[in-house]
Amino acid sequence: MLDKVRDLQQQIEQYTITSPEQLEQFRMRFISRKGVITELFEQLKLVPPTDRRAVGQELNALKNAAQTRFEQFSQLVDEQQTVAGNAPPLDLTLPTLPNLTGTQHPLSLVRQRIIQIFERIGFNVADGPEIESDWYNFGALNFPDNHPARDMQDTFFIEKAADGGTDMLLRTHTSNVQIRLMERQSPPIRSIMPGRVYRNETISARAHCLFHQVEGIYIDRNVGFKDLKDTLYHFVKELFEPGTQIRFRPSYFPFTEPSAEIDISCQICGGKGCNICKYSGWVEIAGSGMVDPQVIANCGIDPEEYTGFAFGMGIERITQLKYVVNDLRLYTENDVRFLRQFEGL
Numbered sequence: 001m002l003d004k005v006r007d008l009q010q011q012i013e014q015y016t017i018t019s020p021e022q023l024e025q026f027r028m029r030f031i032s033r034k035g036v037i038t039e040l041f042e043q044l045k046l047v048p049p050t051d052r053r054a055v056g057q058e059l060n061a062l063k064n065a066a067q068t069r070f071e072q073f074s075q076l077v078d079e080q081q082t083v084a085g086n087a088p089p090l091d092l093t094l095p096t097l098p099n100l101t102g103t104q105h106p107l108s109l110v111r112q113r114i115i116q117i118f119e120r121i122g123f124n125v126a127d128g129p130e131i132e133s134d135w136y137n138f139g140a141l142n143f144p145d146n147h148p149a150r151d152m153q154d155t156f157f158i159e160k161a162a163d164g165g166t167d168m169l170l171r172t173h174t175s176n177v178q179i180r181l182m183e184r185q186s187p188p189i190r191s192i193m194p195g196r197v198y199r200n201e202t203i204s205a206r207a208h209c210l211f212h213q214v215e216g217i218y219i220d221r222n223v224g225f226k227d228l229k230d231t232l233y234h235f236v237k238e239l240f241e242p243g244t245q246i247r248f249r250p251s252y253f254p255f256t257e258p259s260a261e262i263d264i265s266c267q268i269c270g271g272k273g274c275n276i277c278k279y280s281g282w283v284e285i286a287g288s289g290m291v292d293p294q295v296i297a298n299c300g301i302d303p304e305e306y307t308g309f310a311f312g313m314g315i316e317r318i319t320q321l322k323y324v325v326n327d328l329r330l331y332t333e334n335d336v337r338f339l340r341q342f343e344g345l
């Protein structure tokens, strides 16, 4: 028995390995539960009791030696593999993974561009509440109670007034900010007011219950319709493709007189006719007009001394024309495949 142990000891000392397969062979022969050392341990009971202790010690030493040797060999094989490139590939020459950054929302891009254009011609930016009273959204803007003009805008009412009070609602346009500005500030007033507005519409590709507007107002002495036209011509020239045509079409709003809607030649088909412009070659982008003297008076400004114009447009509509987005729902669904298309703009 002792001879056997010594023989194995020698074998282990002399063993060399150069591959993972040989490492496995070593493990099977000396370490595994079916290996020679385990077998010797089983034979220990056959050794006469007087020798058993000594042989047992030798066997234990053999077992430890095999284990140590196995660990040395494993390390060696690991190192060899790394050097040979068999380990998981680590290619330091590969380009780094791109660092994905967020993109600006298309509506933010267009809003900023609109603000930039108007700021350069002397308009500042004003803000106001989205939860508004009936007076600021309708009353002050010449929408008489129960007047059909209120049906032009389907309203979310959120609180019915107690007797004598005023209803609360979600603003249907940003014109409420015009009223609040005129109340607070004396002319000259030259501001635009971007913001979110709400209308009680069923959500579809062409309508949404929330969208964004930019309205503008200019009140001063001697402001005329020519100023309105000049300002909006300039705006269209700056924002849209060169050669875009613009036309003013008579219209009606309770708070402006005269009123006009502004059409531009369709950006999609260049005026030839397509489904976006309903084959007319023109698309409407804004409402506008001279502020009704009554509205100016409602805000405590003398309409004999001051006149002004106002306009309002939908940011979604303009974004649709600039970037050919045909479904309004895309703006609010946060689909990164849609949003990533605006990377770097």
Ligand code: PHE
Binding pocket: 172, 173, 174, 175, 215, 216, 253, 256, 287, 288, 289, 310, 311, 312, 313
């Ligand atoms: N407030 C109008 C709307 O939301 C737009 C508008 C603003 C029209 C200013 C004329 C003047 O439809």
